[in-house]
Amino acid sequence: MLIDVAACCEHHTNEALEHLHKAIGDGDPDLIWDKHPSPLIEALVELFSSRGLLRLDAVRRAVLKWQSGAKFDSGLVPPVRPDGLMARWSSDEKELMRLYLQSLPPAQWTLDDHMMSIDLVVQDYLPADAMQTEAEWLAVRAGMMGKVQANLEKEPTPVQADKILRAMPSTVSGAVQQFGIGGRFRQALDFARVRAVENVRALADDVRHRMRSVVTQDLEERAYGAPPPGTPALESKLLDAMGTLNRDWRRIAITEAGNALNEGLIASLVPGARVKRIEQYRGACPFCRKIDGVVVEVVDANDPDKDGETQIWPGKNNLKRSASPFKRVGGKLVPREPSELWWIPTGLAHPNCRGRWSVVDDGSRPGDDPDFAAKLREILGTK
């Protein structure tokens, strides 16, 4: 199949190439629902996913309930309409909004009232503080499991992994308190936390935006008489929108946990340790299949002579690097320099990637924290 991009400018051609190559990496979207291949974070990813999906489903059902008039209470006297600007409402403000909306049937709502009902639902089911807690919990536990991996002689069984996971803190400050973490590991944990919180927050904003768009479009379709035959009901439009949001949530679970695990592991290994990349799961992209089994050496990020081909270090990633082997320069397609291309990253190669590391065993425990290793043996009852 050939695509003629000659009419495109250089900038857009390169963007399109990048997008296409990343799309190849995404593969079959349904495969993201497979269990995560690392026993260290498999349970964590499932738990974070299912809790998020329950929240999203609660949003969908509540939006529908408001729109259908099921919440209308004819016995209520409408209070003065509260100002409906999206900020974080206090609980008193929320209750006033709720009372106002309940006191009127949706047929009497203004368009702004419809939007306010959605803001209320989003603040009820995706409250900012709870979302932040959820994201930090995912990132910190996954990062801690990286430290666990570095300080255990053998990969834990699922039962052992579960036992350890339960004993791990769910906040960075908890990790400092419980295990006295610091240095590059603490740094890795902080980056993982901030990134996870940021992505979860962006998704909550997106939920609000999409719900508002779907309901507005539905109202508009019905605002000028009967809609054309075959127009789907609001219920099925909301279900469609949720399908996409569910996958976005799952992507956060896989990507944030996977990155935190890998960065946590590498930040907990002594320089000179060797690790092997594992990219074995259904739907691994061509790039990841190529790096499967590659053994690299862990080096200090400050090492001036580090070699991206054979070495990794904390924070080595593919940001600003390209998935496309070619770029357009003027009217020509030319190969990209190796320095512009994806290389073996410490974390994931791309969103939804399920790559991980195994420590190449030379008989010694490669982790840098004997106290932590002792605590792990305590948790496992093997001291």
Ligand SMILES: [Zn+2]
């Ligand atoms: Zn990949």
